[in-house]
Amino acid sequence: MDLTGKVAVVTGSGRGLGLAYARALSAAGASVVVNDVDRQAVEAAVESTESAGGKAFGVTAAVGTAEAAEELVSAAVEHFGRLDVLVTNAGILRDKVLWKMTDDDFDDVIRVHLRGTFTCARAAAVRMREQGRGGRIVLIGSPAGQRGNFGQTNYAAAKAGIAAMARTWALELARSHITVNAVVPVAATEMTKTIPVFAPFIEEAERTGAPLPDWMRRQEGLGTMEDAAGLVTFLASDASAAVTGQAIGIGGDRLALWAHPQEKKVALREGGWSAEDIAAAWSDGVGARPETFGIPAPQPPAGD
Numbered sequence: 244m245d246l247t248g249k250v251a252v253v254t255g256s257g258r259g260l261g262l263a264y265a266r267a268l269s270a271a272g273a274s275v276v277v278n279d280v281d282r283q284a285v286e287a288a289v290e291s292t293e294s295a296g297g298k299a300f301g302v303t304a305a306v307g308t309a310e311a312a313e314e315l316v317s318a319a320v321e322h323f324g325r326l327d328v329l330v331t332n333a334g335i336l337r338d339k340v341l342w343k344m345t346d347d348d349f350d351d352v353i354r355v356h357l358r359g360t361f362t363c364a365r366a367a368a369v370r371m372r373e374q375g376r377g378g379r380i381v382l383i384g385s386p387a388g389q390r391g392n393f394g395q396t397n398y399a400a401a402k403a404g405i406a407a408m409a410r411t412w413a414l415e416l417a418r419s420h421i422t423v424n425a426v427v428p429v430a431a432t433e434m435t436k437t438i439p440v441f442a443p444f445i446e447e448a449e450r451t452g453a454p455l456p457d458w459m460r461r462q463e464g465l466g467t468m469e470d471a472a473g474l475v476t477f478l479a480s481d482a483s484a485a486v487t488g489q490a491i492g493i494g495g496d497r498l499a500l501w502a503h504p505q506e507k508k509v510a511l512r513e514g515g516w517s518a519e520d521i522a523a524a525w526s527d528g529v530g531a532r533p534e535t536f537g538i539p540a541p542q543p544p545a546g547d
């Protein structure tokens with residue numbers, strides 16, 4: 244995949260998946276603006292991204308404000324002349340069950356993920372529309388946003404909102420030939436290590452140096468950070484010109500197209516539905532096969 248001449252911004256690319264995306268884009272020939280909240284992480288990421296092939300420039304800023312978004316787009320334009328690709332990857336977790344979640348837990352996660360994605364995409368869309376040569380906006384969702392997840396009120400809400408924004412912006416930016424998709428990654432990172440259900444498997448792999456087991460890579464779609472980067476490179480490229488408005492899962496050996504919400508079962512009743520009508524008809528009608536929710540717990544094969 245050749246991204247020579249293209250300029251990308253990857254938020255939260257000081258480590259983890261963001262750094263893997265920045266390195267992959269750089270290896271494909273793109274110039275990359277890397278970003279994080281920590282200056283040292285940014286400096287190391289610039290070096291790491293340049294060692295992958297292309298040029299890199301670092302911006303230390305906390306994504307979430309319009310000012311930070313402007314700074315990132317301006318850095319791309321000032322240092323590399325234009326902006327072709329935005330990857331909104333910056334993120335934090337503040338997991339707690341609903342009744343223990345504080346206002347700050349909620350606001351912090353919404354600010355970085357949802358507001359950060361909105362402000363960066365808005366600044367990028369303005370610039371890409373001015374350039375008049377299309378563009379690629381790659382948002383980062385999560386299985387938690389697609390399905391709901393225990394302890395992740397704030398994060399699931401932000402990530403579901405991000406998937407909804409991808410569909411909305413795909414409509415709004417189609418005429419400008421700017422594609423917008425949501426990547427739904429799973430990978431062994433610092434962030435996943437804080438999720439109890441994944442932690443022991445990742446720690447074991449780190450301790451022994453062995454790869455994550457096959458069943459995790461195939462069934463759970465959980466692998467290395469680099470496993471997730473090919474999809475971002477594809478979505479950044481000319482090869483994905485026709486792909487927009489999609490939520491696409493990636494991780495381990497797994498690539499998946501997520502379904503969008505749609506009416507699954509419909510019943511019609513002339514004059515509408517009273518509460519009593521619904522109660523009488525629910526179990527054999529619209530409610531006969533209710534939807535499941537939540538991310539299914541990992542299922543190691545027997546004996547693993």
Ligand SMILES: NC(=O)c1ccc[n+]([C@@H]2O[C@H](COP(=O)([O-])OP(=O)(O)OC[C@H]3O[C@@H](n4cnc5c(N)ncnc54)[C@H](O)[C@@H]3O)[C@@H](O)[C@H]2O)c1
Pocket residue numbers: 254255256257258259260261278279280281284304305306307331332333334335355359383384385386427428429430431432433434435
């Ligand atoms: N790891 C997974 O399996 C997984 C699954 C689904 C979604 N994701 C998403 O992928 C993205 C990256 O996750 P990760 O696992 O690499 O996490 P990570 O914690 O390893 O990396 C996130 C990076 O974002 C940076 N960051 C945090 N707040 C920021 C801000 N305001 N501005 C700029 N940078 C900021 C952090 O400093 C960190 O370097 C996140 O959006 C996450 O929600 C990850």
